Amino acid sequence: MRRFDETLHRGYRQSFDIQSVLFEDKTEHQHLLIFETPELGRVMTLDGIVQVTERDEFVYHEMMAHVPLFALAAPKEVLIIGGGDGGVLREALRHRGLERVTMVELDRTVIDLSREYMPAISAGAFDDARTDLVIGDGLDYVATSQRRFDVIIVDSTDPIGPGEVLFTEKFYADCKRCLKPSGIVATQNGVPFFQPDEVTHTYRRMGRAFAAPGFYVIAMPTYVGGFMTLGWGCDEPERADTPLETLTARFRDAGLTMRYYTPELHRAAFALPQYVRDLMV
Template sequence: MKQVYQETLHQDYGQFFTISHELYREKTEHQDLVIFENAAFGKVLALDGIIQTTTGDNHIYHEMLVHVPLLAHGNARNILIVGGGDGGTLREAVKHPLDRATMVEIDSHVIELSKEHLPELSDGAFDHPRSEVIVADGFAFVEQTDQRFDVIIVDSSDPVGPSAVLFSEEFYRNCRRCLNPDGILITQNGVPYLQSDELKNGHRILSGLFEDVTFYLATVPTYSGGPMAFGWASTSPDPRNTPLETLQARYAERALQTSYYTPDIHKGAFALPPRVSRLITG
């Protein structure tokens, strides 16, 4: 019988992955990390009992996390990625004409193990000339830095363990401080059907800090329980209202090669089902 990895994110619902081959397992200073191969999803990275990403479907998550804000903004030069130690978000970011993509990851071990066992995820992005990788606490970084960014992307795990502070009002307030005018903050906010409190709390906090706050959705198979929500917070309503024709022109100009994102999907992702809309409107 094959060995099985049982995800423990939800108390009353879950999923499992058969392990074809375990590549690495260790309890680091910050979290319990395992990398294994699965016949359906390829290589799988899990932290503290929660699936983080796979080589099979990571493109959905990373493309929607990055291309939605960068194409909506249109002229982002400096961006910040908080978390994202597997390198997938950085991989998509450096496809854009940025001056610099700064990634702040708390656990250097995640970066090194991803380079060794999951090089497909970063695809050389860690060594890209426009990449700056900083091993530090993302919460402390946005609290202390004097840098300003056009887009901040919070590529965190769920709000447990070291990632819990990345869902706090103080963290989001400091992100707002670090944004340039017309800046955009993007967060991952879990699966609304199973993590409704995460969505409601995120909306409540962000709405007190930003002029334009909403969510957009994408279905990522390994994040079980339905479509996943990405938080959108901006200092101006203009980026979210970027016309489809403008998105299409920017997408073509940058010659992006995507497997999930398109400008049409970008616009449609903001159309929320009534149940999700009710969660954020109370």
């Protein structure tokens, strides 16, 4: 049986059995592979790195979308950068109060092939009337946009290749400019056990733009190495400490069913292991 060995971490790798390859080619921006597995459903990789599996995508997509969205009373405008598989878009759109969700994805082929081979991940989100899809570079978008968002979610690849610009000081400063005063940016920030520099770099770079930079953690099976950190940029420290009663009321009013997110977990996700706190210098 053919195998896929991820090449993200030096000296340690996860390996998948491939039942069949559904698509493999170079897009304009990156090498894209989609394959069927016996255990994890369909898996998409970009440049040799796992992006999404059908089996565990709910963990990441729920926590990327609902933690910043439930931290605000009545968000209206969301910007997603990257996120071509449509999972974050799907989860964000479940908030009925949102008026518009703009998604800026560099690579149209990722969207097209995700819709074709992994349709349950976007689940019709690209056809929602509130979806505003822009094909382009996220750094360029925030550098020039005159719009102001309640939440920006950066669902990027790792800081290698086209995603690298989405981890820079300039990018965070431009995100800040594109946010309303209480706005929040949440970012994909790697697995700190194996990618410790990402925490330190993001903490420093985000800290130059935001008064209250930080992280929250999720346990995502196929982003191997223990907790994954999601970056959090905001000017109001209390946003990362929303009371349980407030979160519970917002969650109840939204009437959503989740598989990972709960209001209790939302709060607990901001409690960081000491080895992660030690990287925030």
